[in-house]
Amino acid sequence: MQPKFKRTYRFAAKTALFSTLGVTLIMGVFLYYFFEVNWLLLALLAITMYIVSFVLIQLRIERLIYKRVKKIYDDLTLLESTSLSKSAITTDMGTLTQEIDRFARDKKLEIETLKVREQYRKEFIGNVSHELKTPLFTVQGYILTLLDGAMNDEKIREKYLKRASKGVERLSYIVKDLDMITKLEVGDLSLKMEVFDIVELVKNVFEMFEMRASKNKITLTFDMDYSNPIYVKADKERIQQVLANLIVNSLKYGNLKGTTEVSIENLIKNKVIVRITDNGVGIEKAHLPRLFERFYRVDQSGARSEGGSGLGLSIVKHIIEAHDEKIYVESQFGVGSEFSFTLEKAE
CATH class of the missing domain: 3.30.565.10 (Histidine kinase-like ATPase, C-terminal domain)
Structure with a gap:
């Protein structure tokens, strides 16, 4: 859906007024010195010139500046559709500058937040890997030792199985606690x-x-x-x-x-x-x-x-x-x- 322009006519109105006043003044001085001044004709000429100037200037602004401003908004909207596409586009440079500054600040904050989260994700994955690796290798080591012949010794077999059981118990604690934290974070764990x-x-x-x-x-x-x-x-x-x-x-x-x-x-x-x-x-x-x-x-x-x-x-x-x-x-x-x-x- 194309965004709706909020058009402003202040620039065209002021420019047309200044142009009309300037030309009318020059025409008035010229007629005063070389011809008889016809004030009614001069007023009609001023009004006509103001209307024509206003229309031409406004059309040129819309063709040149509006398109460029629209391009800026379109580029920003592609990046942040939720905040910019909901509001009307304006050619007021102050408003546009504020929008872009706000967008830049938000993006800077978002990038910094993502960096922090990325660092936390790396640490979390590393910690999970380490926490799981320790009991897994422990259990694997005891089982492999038993399979290599140690299970023929009743005392060693019982001792190693107990140690392997503790490793499995620790793994169980980690998985159970991780599951609980996930449920608490997403709100799936209801409180009684x-x-x-x-x-x-x-x-x-x-x-x-x-x-x-x-x-x-x-x-x-x-x-x-x-x-x-x-x-x-x-x-x-x-x-x-x-x-x-x-x-x-x-x-x-x-x-x-x-x-x-x-x-x-x-x-x-x-x-x-x-x-x-x-x-x-x-x-x-x-x-x-x-x-x-x-x-x-x-x-x-x-x-x-x-x-x-x-x-x-x-x-x-x-x-x-x-x-x-x-x-x-x-x-x-x-x-x-x-x-x-x-x-x-x-x-």
């Missing part, structure tokens, strides 16, 4: 909103990791005695997953005989904020902006020795954002970390 006691849920998560905390000699505790329930409205299963991931992280990077403390505070009238604080190794400031990226690890060797998919914090962020809530992190290297997120209070 319900009212529940967040204090009771935290206690359940403490019980889940009681043995692991005891092994690391880390104390799981509340900041105070919550004798009364605190009811929130959210997806209970997903919030339990959030709490589990954050507490597991605090256990992974906590110091021996350290503490992981949970506090639940009123934020505003209809919001509470849940804080998970530890006195572990902490996180350097440079890592904080990328902490919730997929597969991003602060300590490569330490994180892998503890296992997991490397997607825990990314899942946490997506779950909280799916609830239209916020998640925060504060950390000081060598002192400890605090992760906190908001939830809607139940009426």
Whole structure:
């Protein structure tokens, strides 16, 4: 569909007026000195000349300038049909310049965004490949060793099969977590909103990791005695997953005989904020902006020795954002970390 021109006649009208005034003045002076001035004839001549000049100038503008301006708009429309083709074309140079400047700024921003996304895509593919490659090669190595004759030894067979099983389990974690993140991003994972006691849920998560905390000699505790329930409205299963991931992280990077403390505070009238604080190794400031990226690890060797998919914090962020809530992190290297997120209070 051809775009509609928004024609302007100001240039032709002004040019025709100036031309008419100039010629009429010259004709008036000429007639005054050499002939008798016929003012009526002179007025008719001026009016006729103005109309003829206006029509000729406007036609020439439309033939010359309008076509060139249209060509510029057509070129831009091919690149950005959604923004330029919806508006009428104008020959006003100021408006056209603003349109082109805006288009250039938008394109520059789009190119920069694409560069960032391309870099992120490369890192993501590299991370996925590395994360999958490690357990795959581990499983393959144990199986090949068994096939080469080691399975005849009962002790080695059992040990290698257990190690291969752990590798497969890690692969399963990665695939399952990636599937969950994808569903959260596209909105396919529906939330089952319900009212529940967040204090009771935290206690359940403490019980889940009681043995692991005891092994690391880390104390799981509340900041105070919550004798009364605190009811929130959210997806209970997903919030339990959030709490589990954050507490597991605090256990992974906590110091021996350290503490992981949970506090639940009123934020505003209809919001509470849940804080998970530890006195572990902490996180350097440079890592904080990328902490919730997929597969991003602060300590490569330490994180892998503890296992997991490397997607825990990314899942946490997506779950909280799916609830239209916020998640925060504060950390000081060598002192400890605090992760906190908001939830809607139940009426």
